[in-house]
Amino acid sequence: MEAALYLHVPFCRRKCPYCDFYSVTVPPEEDLYLRALLKEARLWREHLPEGLVFVTFYAGGGTPSLLSPDFYGRLLEGLAGILRLHPEELTLEANPEGLTLERLSGYRRVGFNRLSLGLQSLSRKGLQALGRAHTVEEALRSVEAARAAGFENLSLDFIFGWPGQSLADLEQELAEVSRLSPEHLSYYELTPEEGTPLYQALRRGSLRLPEEDLLVEMHRLLHERLEDTGFRHYEISNYARPGRECRHNLFYWKARPYLGLGPAGASFLGRQRFRNPEDLGRYLEALRAAKLPAILEETLSQEAAFREAIVLNLRLSEGVNREEFRSRFGEDPFEVFAEEIEELRRKGLLEIQGGRFRLTFRGRLLANQVQLKFL
DSSP: OEEEEEEEEOBOSSOOTTOOSOOBOSOOOHHHHHHHHHHHHHHHHTTSOTTOEEEEEEEEESOGGGSOHHHHHHHHHHHHTTSOEEEEEEEEEEOSTTOOHHHHHHHHHTTOOEEEEEEEOSSHHHHHHHTOSSOHHHHHHHHHHHHHTTOOSEEEEEEEOOTTOOHHHHHHHHHHHHHHOOSEEEEEEOOOOTTSHHHHHHHHTSOOOOOHHHHHHHHHHHHHHHHHTTOEEEETTEEEOTTOSOHHHHHHHTTOOEEEESTTOEEEETTEEEEOOSOHHHHHHHHHTTOOOOEEEEEOOHHHHHHHHHHHHTTBTTOEEHHHHHHHHSSOHHHHTHHHHHHHHHTTSEEEETTEEEEOHHHHHTHHHHHHTTO
């Protein structure tokens, strides 16, 4: 059985005002963190389903590029001796600041073959609005360095809908993105998460996000412009050249098994969902006591797993495949949700193509409401 392996790196130089992912602004102690991760993997080994083979590895965060190539080389070597680790896709998330050709070449040398650069914006006012530490010039240099280091599978992450952004700003950015010619793009609409500085600023009224009509036009511009330039809009927020979809993230969107290491790491095995504490100290303390940090959050019933898989598959442009779901769950989604599918089709939110149903462009804009119909 194939699975995905995720590593959460909780270290950051600074906290971005919109980010609600777990991170700490302390310098990483690489040897300490390495020993902890390998110990966690050894504790997990006896709990994993037999025959589980990890075919992707993804280092996310936080800022994974704060850890050295030597750290990852030792980690991957250690994990290969503990788990059945045979990754065909190894992704490293990185921020532009501090990235050098030498460091990127080191990451490539230890095995990473996919790089996800968190550029977020290619305009000075966009970076300021998002509270990013790097400059536009650093962002462009990091792309050049990644190519020089031998990364042929490059993903660029962006955020749109930031305070003050216009459609012309997005047009200009897309022209620059076309010049950079990445294999993969993630374009996330800025979402204010409760408890973040951005959320507080919006509540105070010191910042305002673009109006809904403008956001819809931004979604439309992204979809049309990127599809016209050879990208496939394969997931709500993600675009890829043919064959360059993020294989790791497809495990999440298809409700397939994955294991998460590190504080805040999440795992989905069988129908059980686990999560590590969002606290580096508690995570390390559990491992010092030879205890698995993960807490069992939920065991899904067969019906709940069926419904959740539909919701997740609807994020993908391929949508819900009738035969795949029959084979996997023993139920026909077209029959179980016949009324819901027809209602959403009449409203122009779903379309049926052969043996599958999927979101229309309008359905993607209202994905949260559509997904509620299947829960």
